[in-house]
Amino acid sequence: MNSSQQDKTDVQRRDPAPSRLAYKAHRLWLTPVFRAFLRVGLPVFAVLMATGWYLANPTNRYAIGEKLTNVKRSVQERPEFLVKLMAVEGATPVVDNAVRQILPIDFPISSFDLDLERMRVEIMKLDVIEDADLRIRPGGVLEVALTERQPVILWRHGGVIDMLDAGGHRVASLLDRSARSDLPLITGEGAADAVPEARAILSTAGPLRSELRGLIRVGERRWDVVLKSDQRIQLPADNPVAAFEQVIALHQAQDLIGRDLVVIDMRNPQRPTLRLGETAMNELRRINGVEIEEVSQ
Structure with a gap:
């Protein structure tokens, strides 16, 4: 076989198509994900591996922490x-x-x-x-x-005097009542929870304001008004302000408080009850005795 025939045979045997491996490699390179991995993912992975290896050493971690702390403090202490x-x-x-x-x-x-x-x-x-x-x-x-908080009222309880604000919240304590004689006094269990109602009663005192000694909470549901003459006005649990105004109207018309009375019971505003003082009771007994004697004659 001459040389020309041999070259012809080699040409016939050579396959111009790429090999299977080369074809797959080429197709893989054309994949966007693979190309992005080679351009970005692989460098990032290498950096993370190097960083992890460096931080795996406790000495390196401590040095970095100290550096960051010093930088932070230098900024904060400016x-x-x-x-x-x-x-x-x-x-x-x-x-x-x-x-x-x-x-x-x-x-x-x-x-x-x-x-x-x-x-x-x-x-x-x-x-x-x-x-x-x-x-x-x-x-x-x-x-x-x-x-x-602005104190508006005093609350005596358990031997202690507390100043309360308009909502009944404690402001401070007093050692002596005279230290804030300008503030009205309330006492009794649960009085601090009814400060708004107590202030409403006090605000209607009018001509009796100078005679007021304070308010006593009774049964955690109603008030007694105590006067300087030791007279007591018993108010109802419901609508005590109206009952107190009724007492004030009677006082203005008939000098009710100026009479010898111990208790003015307004717990039933439809049927007020008066409890006379000892002097008035003795006088009433004397008058009744005279009347009985005259009748018997």
């Missing part, structure tokens, strides 16, 4: 983030001092180290505080704006 003093607004000197004792802050301090919400919760534990607002003003000032 002058513009330092709080230098605290200003308490809307508080009396006593409350101001109490708040500063509750929040013993060592100035200067970074604003990042102040938990304003936790501090507000601590301040709100004071009975005298109705509301508190904390914020950091420009210039490094921690502003504590307070709203104090």
Whole structure:
């Protein structure tokens, strides 16, 4: 076989189509997911593997933590983030001092180290505080704006005198009633829960205001009005204000309180009952005795 015939035979045997492996590799390269994996996934995987290997060493982790902490502290302790003093607004000197004792802050301090919400919760534990607002003003000032409860009435219970606000919430305690003689006094079990009703009764006292000693809660359901002359006005559980106004009207018309009466029972407003004092009772007995003697004659 000559050379020309041999070349012809080789040409006939050579297959121009790619091999199966080459075909599959080419098809795989044309797949978008595979190409994205090679471009992105594989480098990311390599970086994660290297990072994991580096962080697996405790010394490396500690060094990184220390570095991050130092950077964080260097930022937090910059002058513009330092709080230098605290200003308490809307508080009396006593409350101001109490708040500063509750929040013993060592100035200067970074604003990042102040938990304003936790501090507000601590301040709100004071009975005298109705509301508190904390914020950091420009210039490094921690502003504590307070709203104090205003006492409107005194409640004597268990040998203690507490000042209450309009809602019956405790404000503070007193050692002596004379310290706040300008405030009316209530007493009795459950009196603090009925402060609005007690104030409504007191607001209608009118001409009897100067004669009032206080109110006594009876059975946790109704009030007795006690006067300085030790006279007592027993009010009903329902609509006590109207019953008290009725007593005041009778007093203005007939000087009811000026008479020798011990108790004015208004528990049934339709049938008021009067309990006479000892002098009036003796006089009534004397008059009745005279009448009986005249009848017998």
